[in-house]
Amino acid sequence: MVFPRKGVLVALVTTVVLVLIGFPLWIASLFGLMGFLGTGGLQYCKLFIRTFPVDLWMGKNLLAMMKKSNRVKKENLYVSDLFQETAAKYPNKVAIYFEDRTITFRELDVLSNKIAHHFLAQGFQRGDAVAMCMENCLEYIPVFLGLSKIGAVAALINYNLRQESLTHCIKISSCRGLVFNSSLGGAVKEVWEDLDPGVRDHAYSVGGDAGIGGVSQLEGLLESVSASNPPPVHGKSSDDNVCYIYTSGTTGMPKACVMKHDRYCTLPDGVTEFAGVTADDIVYCTLPLYHSNGGMLATGQMLFVGASFALRKKFSASNFWTDCIKYKCTVFFYIGEICRYILAQPKRPTDTQHCIRLIVGNGLRYEVWKDFIERFKIPQVAELYGSTEGNVGLMNSLNKIGACGRISVILPFINPVAFVKVDENGGYIRDSNGFCVPAAVNEPGECMGVIKKSQARFKFHGYTDKSSTSKKVMNNVFRTGDSYFRSGDILRMDEEGFVYFCDRTGDTFRWKGENVSTAEVEATMAHILELTDVVVYDVEVPGNEGRAGMAAIVGTRDTVDLSTLPRQLSLSLPPYAVPIFVRLIEAAELTGTFKLRKVKLRNEGFDRTEVTDPLYMLRGSSYVPLTEELHEQLLQGTIRV
Incomplete structure (x- = not known):
């Protein structure tokens, strides 16, 4: 109002x-x-x-965040600088629990020093990028911190990527080195000859021998390296890059989002201040550390607050509460899928034997939210909204079920976020002066964040690719000369300022907690099938978070080998990007500008009453006909996809 x-x-x-x-x-x-x-x-x-x-409370927390942000900017602090302050406060406290191993804050500081000295000796310096293609492990954060201490940039690569996508991510960040788990040796070996010689000369495995000639085991190289603090970084600035976090974006291959030290240092404060994480907490994280949720928001509670960090290699629904009990965790980070998988587990005594007081994350749907907190006796939920590259960050830590954030309606300047009207195709509705029209209360609109270079939380650093960055910035939105970040997400705000996620615009959808680029999947499928027309889009599956991928392929059962297609796709795409459904069509409908039409296909989905074309569903390692029985089981939610 x-x-x-x-x-x-x-x-x-x-x-x-x-x-x-x-x-x-x-x-x-x-x-x-x-x-x-x-x-x-x-x-x-x-x-x-x-x-x-509530507005007064929000204002107090934002002032605390701004105070730290100003200090980081004034003193040109790095992520590693703030961590060392934490390590000095809690030297003997356990920083990380991983499986049956632990590392204290002092030990973490020492190990990261050794890694810093090693890369310094190899000629790495401020601004040089090193690709980290690593699963969650005890060594992940020490490598990240070690690179930070010398001003190098960690390129946090999704370890599910293969072949062209993996090579692309290493190259667009101009990486000079590579650190990877030995368990990922096969994936690295596939692209080894495609990597620049400089990367191959500085490639290191963690956790064992990778079986690739020229690759050294990092642990062995650190035995005789100095454990002292590395020399200060000459000319350092809080505006230096600390890492690249990759996102699919709206089209094409993954893009490298630029993360500066000042932004990394301050974004976790939103969780600290608004959700109330303290040094007494033990944070459980099963999210991959190459994601901003796991690798920045969750990790930041350990790095900057002093909370202990219980890290798991991969998420396991059946072992979730067992781990929480084992490590005496009080907080965990989630994505909506995780909560649904946990809720789907059979009821056990461990459901309420944990010490969890707070859960933090994004994508928790209304129907899952209520059942989850009631069954597992969760006192507080802090639901987030934001994106890795974006400058919009919202949080609902007030237990308002279904809301992903809150904005003050009395003092809107506290968090200047706008919601603008769009038409059904995502186009902006404008007034007679050519400016965007604000969405009304409870009216869906695209979320935009005002860009202010004076404050870290309002900056937009974009991607390593300048053309991709410029596409996310919109000028002259409400008045001449203003600039806003375009989120591509449709949200709505109620009369009290609570914000609710509605949908995504463009050709990106979210499945299994990951963003999937339809353009990338289309290109991969067209290459494999040697077809010109493959349409990939997203469809809703009852009882599932996000939207599943579906591909409409021009061809017949005789021309398309659906039994081997999933295996071929898995060689080039991460598992979550492989379409769940396939529809064989006679021809693809084009727009006047020769773009593939998706709206009708998306609306029809896999509804057998609407679609007469052959439909198939991914079951195991092949596509099988979507029979009436399978279709009914999908609608009833009795089979898992």
Whole structure:
């Protein structure tokens, strides 16, 4: 609700006129007040009384975040600088639990020093990038910190990527080195000859021999290396890059999002201040550390707050509460899928034998949210909204079921986020002056964040590719000269400022907690099938978070080998990007600009009552006909996809 300017004007005019014609001031003021209340003021006052205490609390937390942000900027601090302050406070405290291994804050500091000295000796310096293609492991954070200490940049690569996608991610970040788990030796070996000679000369495995000539085991090289702090980085700035985090974006291959030290240092503070994580907490993380949720927001609670960090290699629904009990965890980070998988497990005594007091994450759907907190007795949920590269960050830590954040409606300048009207195709609706039109209360609109270079949380650093960066910035949105980050997400805000996620625009969808680029999947399938027309889109599957991939292929059962297609796709795509459904069509419909039409295909989905074309579903390692029985089981949610 906007401030009732009309009501103020009515009050002033009424008061002045009555005074001029001879009424006492108190009577004139009373009539003025009545005019104000009758023209929107009463509703505004009620809203103010309901929301101002929360707004005050939000303002206090934001001031704390800004204080730290200003310090980071003023002193040109690195992530490793803040970590060393934490390590000095809690030297003997366990920093990381991983399986049956532990490492204290002092040991973590020493190990990262050794890694820093090793890369310095190899000629790495400020600004040089090193690819980290690593699964969750005890060595992940020490490698990251070691690179930070010398001003090098960690390129956090999704370890599920293979072949062209993997090579692409290493090259677009101009990496000079590579660190990977020995268990990923096969994936690295596939692209070995495609890597630059400099990368091959500085490739290191962790956790054993990778079986690739020229690759050394990093642990063995650190035995005789100095454990002292590396020399200060000459010319360092908090505006230096600390890492690249990859995202699929809206089209094409993965893009490298630029993460600066100042942004990395301050974003985890949102969880610290608004959700209340403290040094007494033990944070459980099963999310991959190449993601911003796991590798920045969750990890940041250990690095900057001093909370212990219980890390698991991969998520396991059956072992989830066992781990939480084992490590005495009090907080865990999630994506919506994780909560659904845990909820689907058979009921056990361990469901309520844990010490979890807070869960933090994004994508928790309304129907899962309520059942989850009731069954597992979770006192507090902090649901987030944001993106790795974006400058919009929202949080709902007030247990408002279904909301992904909150914005002050009384003091909107605290977090200047805009929601603009779009049409059904994602185009912007504009007024007579050519500016965007703000969405009304409870009206869906694309979320945009105002870009301000003066504050880290409002900056937009974009990607390593400048053309991709420029596409995410929109100028002259509400007035000439302003700049906003385009999220591509449709959200809505209610009258109290709570924000709800509605949908995504463009050709990217989210499945299994990952962003999937339809353009990338289309290109891969077209290459494998030697077809020109393959349409990939997303469909809703009852009982599942996100939207599953579906491919419409121009061809017949005789021309398309669906029994081997999944295996071929898995060689080039991560598992979550392989389409769940396939539809064989006679021809693809094109727009006037020769773009493939997807709206009709998406609307029809895999509905056998709407689609007469042959439909198939991924079962195991092949596509099988989508029979009436399978279709019914999907609708009832009795089979897992």
